Amino acid sequence: MAAVSLSNIVKRFDRHTVVHGIDLAIADGEFVVLVGPSGCGKSTTLRMIAGLEDASDGEIRIGERVVNRLEPKDRNIAMVFQNYAIYPHMTVHKNIAFGLRMAKLPRAEEDKRVREAAAVLGLTDLLARTPAQLSGGQRQRVAIGRAMVRNPAVFLFDEPLSNLDAQLRAQMRLEIKKLHQTLGTTIVYVTHDQIEAMTLADRIVIMRDGRIQQIGTPTEVYRDPVNVFVARFIGSPSMNLVPGGVDATRSTLRLDGIERELALPGFQRAAGKRVLLGIRPDDLRVVPGEAAAELALEARVTVVEPLGPDTLVYAQCGGHELVAKADARTPPRRGDIVRLVAQPETLHLFDASSETAIPR
Ligand SMILES: Nc1ncnc2c1ncn2[C@@H]1O[C@H](COP(=O)(O)OP(=O)(O)OP(=O)(O)O)[C@@H](O)[C@H]1O
Ligand SMILES: [Mg+2]
Numbered sequence: 001m002a003a004v005s006l007s008n009i010v011k012r013f014d015r016h017t018v019v020h021g022i023d024l025a026i027a028d029g030e031f032v033v034l035v036g037p038s039g040c041g042k043s044t045t046l047r048m049i050a051g052l053e054d055a056s057d058g059e060i061r062i063g064e065r066v067v068n069r070l071e072p073k074d075r076n077i078a079m080v081f082q083n084y085a086i087y088p089h090m091t092v093h094k095n096i097a098f099g100l101r102m103a104k105l106p107r108a109e110e111d112k113r114v115r116e117a118a119a120v121l122g123l124t125d126l127l128a129r130t131p132a133q134l135s136g137g138q139r140q141r142v143a144i145g146r147a148m149v150r151n152p153a154v155f156l157f158d159e160p161l162s163n164l165d166a167q168l169r170a171q172m173r174l175e176i177k178k179l180h181q182t183l184g185t186t187i188v189y190v191t192h193d194q195i196e197a198m199t200l201a202d203r204i205v206i207m208r209d210g211r212i213q214q215i216g217t218p219t220e221v222y223r224d225p226v227n228v229f230v231a232r233f234i235g236s237p238s239m240n241l242v243p244g245g246v247d248a249t250r251s252t253l254r255l256d257g258i259e260r261e262l263a264l265p266g267f268q269r270a271a272g273k274r275v276l277l278g279i280r281p282d283d284l285r286v287v288p289g290e291a292a293a294e295l296a297l298e299a300r301v302t303v304v305e306p307l308g309p310d311t312l313v314y315a316q317c318g319g320h321e322l323v324a325k326a327d328a329r330t331p332p333r334r335g336d337i338v339r340l341v342a343q344p345e346t347l348h349l350f351d352a353s354s355e356t357a358i359p360r
Contacts, residue, residue, distance in 0.1 A: 001185055002063035002076065002153035003028045004049060010057035011044050011210075019044055019210045021058065031180050031187045035197040036207035036233070042190040045207075046156050049188060050079050062154060073102060078152035082159040084143030086131050092118070092142050093127040099146035117145040120182060121175075137168045144179070157189040161196065173199055194234050198222070206230050228355040231278050231348060237312065240284065240322045241276045243352060248272035257318030262295050265344050266360035275358065278348030279322075286313050286326035287341045295347065297322070297340045301332045315340065 004026040011019035019041045026032045034042045047053040049060060051072035060067050067075050078099070086095045096114045105113070118124045121141040131139055140160060147155060157176075161169045177200055180187055191197055197204045198218045206213045206221060206229075214226045225231035231239045244255035248271050252261040255277060264270070287296075299315035299322060311331040313324045315338060324340045332338050349358040 001028050003030075003061075004154055004186060004188065005061045006045075006049070006058065007061075008058040009045070009048060009055050009060065011041070011048060011053065012056040017056075017210065019048075022210075022212055024205060024212065024215070026186060026188060029184045029186055031177075031189065031200060031202045032205060033189045033191060033197040033201035033203075034205045034207060035191055035194060036213075038192060040207040041210040042192070042207060043158055046079075046158050046188060046190050049154070050077055050156050051075050052079075076153040077156055078147035078150050078154075079156040079158065080143050080147050080160045082162050084140065084160070086139055086142050086146070088131050090130070091127065092123055092129050092131075092134070092145075095131070095142050096123075096127075096145040096149055099149045103150070113149045113151075114145075117148040120148070120179065121145050135168075136164050137172055140164065140172055141175070144176075148179075148183070152185065154186045154188065157187065159191055160189075162191075162193075169196075176200065195236065198234070204234075206233060224357070225278075225348070226357050228276060228278075228350050231350070231357075235280055235282075237281050237323045239348070240279045240281065240320075241350070242279075242320050242322070243274070243276055246270040246273050246275055246349075253277060255318060255320070257320065258297065259318075263344075264347075264349075267349050267358055268360075270349050270358045273358070274352035276350040276352055276355070278350060279342050279346065280348075281312065281323040281325055283346035284322065284324040284340050284342050286315075286324050286332055287339045288330065288332075295342045295344060299324075299338055299340050301334055301336045301338055304331055304334060306331065313338070 006022050006024040009019060009022045036042055048055045055068060062075055093114055096117055097110055100110050118127055123141055161172050173196060189200060201218055203215060203217055204221050205215050208229055214221055214230045221230060221234050242255050244253050246253050251264050253264040254261050297317045299317035301313055301315045303314040305312040309328060311326045311328045313326045313332060315322050326332060351358055
């Protein structure tokens with residue numbers, strides 16, 4: 001096992017810079033997820049850690065060693081890709097043992113490692129099969145097994161689940177989390193799926209255009225997003241954002257298109273500013289009748305989406321479409337006028353021009 005650190009890592013392809021000086025310290029045994037939209041530099045960053053791409057600038061350490069000049073095979077890492085290559089003509093046993101090809105171990109030792117990995121991954125009974133006789137999830141586990149037998153100091157995963165259907169994804173997600181709990185190996189995991197990031201990570205790194213926007217635990221990035229980009233990216237459905245202006249003296253908020261002024265406790269630093277008010281759909285409840293609340297908005301229901309435990313309600317309010325949650329047993333109907341209520345402590349405020357969070 002090993003810590004991983006990136007100091008001022010830059011990647012240029014020709015004259016085009018795609019990673020702009022990333023600093024990231026990953027603790028020994030930590031599960032860190034890099035997340036962000038397509039093209040933001042996640043795979044490039046992972047491939048620089050793996051040694052599949054050279055860093056144009058900066059320093060990469062794995063454990064105590066600076067690895068910039070080391071070949072991938074000398075970095076003590078193992079990587080699992082989205083398009084994992086398992087060999088169709090080889091058995092599961094041979095496929096997993098393929099990860100040890102370089103190590104040239106005695107047969108007995110090789111067999112022992114393969115069986116240990118297979119036991120952890122629930123593949124013991126499938127060792128004699130070929131990939132054609134496996135499900136998608138089982139194949140993915142073979143690819144992970146091949147990485148595991150090398151006892152790497154660091155596992156690197158690049159979207160390993162994106163070829164699987166939704167149910168298998170959820171199942172494999174759980175298995176990868178258990179694997180981490182069992183092995184305790186440092187993991188750097190790339191995905192563009194924020195739910196995968198939230199459920200797997202000790203810490204999430206949110207990237208945009210080759211830059212880190214925020215690093216934090218899932219709870220931190222959900223509760224305290226540093227800017228509008230992170231606020232929108234983390235959480236599903238996305239945070240509601242409504243433009244408005246804060247009164248210079250009285251700390252009240254007037255949302256664009258909405259008559260009534262809203263009390264705005266805290267947020268002293270927002271006085272006199274143009275802002276975006278952020279409310280997570282989870283924090284915005286549809287309340288029947290007259291509810292006493294600090295922040296209540298009247299809205300007309302446009303779409304109702306039952307999800308089972310909750311019901312999502314889309315509603316129009318002063319020209320803004322808001323998403324809220326309603327009790328599944330008493331959902332409103334399309335066309336209803338409802339009250340949307342949020343608790344003041346759940347509100348987020350962002351500076352409208354810089355889009356950075358305004359602290360309370
Ligand atoms: N070999 C290359 N030559 C030139 N540009 C590249 C090369 N590889 C990646 N890029 C560019 O670098 C940027 C980052 O790519 P990268 O693959 O790291 O993104 P990503 O975050 O992994 O995206 P995705 O979620 O789509 O996999 C993109 O603009 C991409 O076009
Ligand atoms: Mg990628």
